[in-house]
Amino acid sequence: MRAFEIRRFSPLRCANVVAVVLAALYGALAVLMAPILIGVSAIVSNLPATPGAGRHPGPPGFPTWVPLVFVVLYPVMGAVFGWIGGGLGALAYNFVVQYTGGIEVELDETVTERSV
Secondary structure (H helix, E strand, O other), X not given: OEEEEEOOOOHHXXXXXXXXXXXXXXXXXXXXXXXXXXXXXXXXXXXXXXXXXXXOOOOOOOOOHHHHXXXXXXXXXXXXXXXXXXXXXXXXXXXXXXXXXXXXXXXXXXXXXXXX
């Protein structure tokens, strides 16, 4: 095994990778959460009026288009904040590595066959 130290990360490449990973992760979460949000909205909008509430007929649900907007915006927000966080994280690592020596990684050399 040979040991190597990571001396620098490219902030732009780190930002791009983290943005794509978080967009995919947040997209999957949004698709899983949308049916739950639709169900909660349907339940809340069908609750009876609270006695003694006066003019407020009960808790309003949110429109059915809100989960659809959530499915689109959540991955986009994940990508944007992932890009910013990935870039800032790489910049922070590049600054700190001057004082700490960097992360040490041990690698093995293996021969892999390439299939054509």
